[in-house]
Amino acid sequence: MNWTWFHKWGSPKWFFQKTESLIYWFGFLALIFLVVGLVWGLAFAPEDFKQGNSFRIFYIHVPSAILAQSIFLAMAISAAVGLIWRMKLAHVFVETAAPIGASITLLALLTGAIWGKPTWGTWWVWDARLTSTLIQFFLYLGIISLHQSIENRDTASKATAIACLVGVVNLPIIKFSVNWWNTLHQPATFTLTESPAMATEMWVPGLIMVLGFYMLFAYLVTLRMRSEILEREKGSAWVKAYLEKLNVL
Amino acid sequence: MRPIRKRRLQLVLLLVAGVGITVGIALMALQQNLNLFYSPAQIVAGEVEQGVTIRAGGLVVPGSVERDPNSLMAEFEVTDYQGYVTIRYNGILPDLFAEGQGIIAIGELGEDMVVTADQVLAKHDEEYMPPELVKAIEEAGHPAGADQYSN
Structure with missing residues (x-):
């Protein structure tokens, strides 16, 4: 197998140049998907036969919960790559993605609480799904503060990466909590093996929202990685040339 | 894969497996309390x-x-x-x-x-x-x- 592409993307300069135009696509697609998904989901999708209109928070709660877990998985894989190949860019991803992951997890928790009150009759319950998601939020906060508390950049990266690998154990617990234990939270509506337990005209806007959330993350994390690269490589010739071209020096 | 990277990969897998098994055993012990x-x-x-x-x-x-x-x-x-x-x-x-x-x-x-x-x-x-x-x-x-x- 040819691994040249892998090593090329590990180069900060290559990454910076290749994402120059890609980032606009991420932003553009995020905007399109989110606007279409939100308008469709909140205004045009039919209401639920049992929950009425309050089910519509589904269109924000579910994509944010899916994305929050995906970001953690991506961070853990990236952390492993960073540890094994000593690839700095992989660590940059972990460190720039963590605050986004924390915010999205908080969004999932808040929308879940708002949804829980009218349907379940309570804002919060200490069931396995809700508690493991709260733990994920604290893991994100832990990773962020661990990284900030270590002065030396390489040591900080290594410690953060190990924290990600330890925390990734929580992911299958979140995912399968609703199957392993009795919970108030219902099992997943979307699974990879079965068709959604939802009418088509209801899940299509949901899927668009999920894509929109992924694109938004891609946009935000690329933006943050690019500025981190500029900061780290500010002494190098190519960054100076880039900044000169922008007329900021 | 170079030997040093292979060794680091093994360490990473060992770490994840170790933590996974530990947490798994703890959860099994707490099974009833988690319902x-x-x-x-x-x-x-x-x-x-x-x-x-x-x-x-x-x-x-x-x-x-x-x-x-x-x-x-x-x-x-x-x-x-x-x-x-x-x-x-x-x-x-x-x-x-x-x-x-x-x-x-x-x-x-x-x-x-x-x-x-x-x-x-x-x-x-x-x-x-x-x-x-x-x-x-x-x-x-x-x-x-x-x-x-x-x-």
């Missing part, structure tokens, strides 16, 4: 202590709901199709409360094997349908919205 509620079968089998606050979950048995006309007092049976438990509750039931609906009652099991609840929560399932579709299915002669009470 949010007891099923009617567990209560009937005597797994629940009397006079202690517990959560009891199950499907509201259709036709079992009795409401006191002069107060908010309601009495109903819940089941997991393996056991039946009566719940007594004096308060406002959640909007989603209905016959056939999954609920969780928080309260004490009395000597008469009736759970006196302080709070009743509605459990909803993962199925979502527009009202028109439900009507169409019901007209076709199939019960719609029957909760699948997994767990």
Whole structure:
């Protein structure tokens, strides 16, 4: 197998140049998907036969919960790559993605609480799904503060990466909590093996929202990685040339 | 892959496996405490202590709901199709409360094997349908919205 592409993307300069135009696509697609998904989901999708209109928070709660877990998985894989190949860019991803992951997890928790009150009759319950998601939020906060508390950049990266690998154990617990234990939270509506337990005209806007959330993350994390690269490589010739071209020096 | 990277990969896998096994064993030990509620079968089998606050979950048995006309007092049976438990509750039931609906009652099991609840929560399932579709299915002669009470 040819691994040249892998090593090329590990180069900060290559990454910076290749994402120059890609980032606009991420932003553009995020905007399109989110606007279409939100308008469709909140205004045009039919209401639920049992929950009425309050089910519509589904269109924000579910994509944010899916994305929050995906970001953690991506961070853990990236952390492993960073540890094994000593690839700095992989660590940059972990460190720039963590605050986004924390915010999205908080969004999932808040929308879940708002949804829980009218349907379940309570804002919060200490069931396995809700508690493991709260733990994920604290893991994100832990990773962020661990990284900030270590002065030396390489040591900080290594410690953060190990924290990600330890925390990734929580992911299958979140995912399968609703199957392993009795919970108030219902099992997943979307699974990879079965068709959604939802009418088509209801899940299509949901899927668009999920894509929109992924694109938004891609946009935000690329933006943050690019500025981190500029900061780290500010002494190098190519960054100076880039900044000169922008007329900021 | 170079030997040094292979060794680091092994270390990473070892770390994840080690933490995974540790957490897995801890969760297995805590199995019962991680369940949010007891099923009617567990209560009937005597797994629940009397006079202690517990959560009891199950499907509201259709036709079992009795409401006191002069107060908010309601009495109903819940089941997991393996056991039946009566719940007594004096308060406002959640909007989603209905016959056939999954609920969780928080309260004490009395000597008469009736759970006196302080709070009743509605459990909803993962199925979502527009009202028109439900009507169409019901007209076709199939019960719609029957909760699948997994767990």
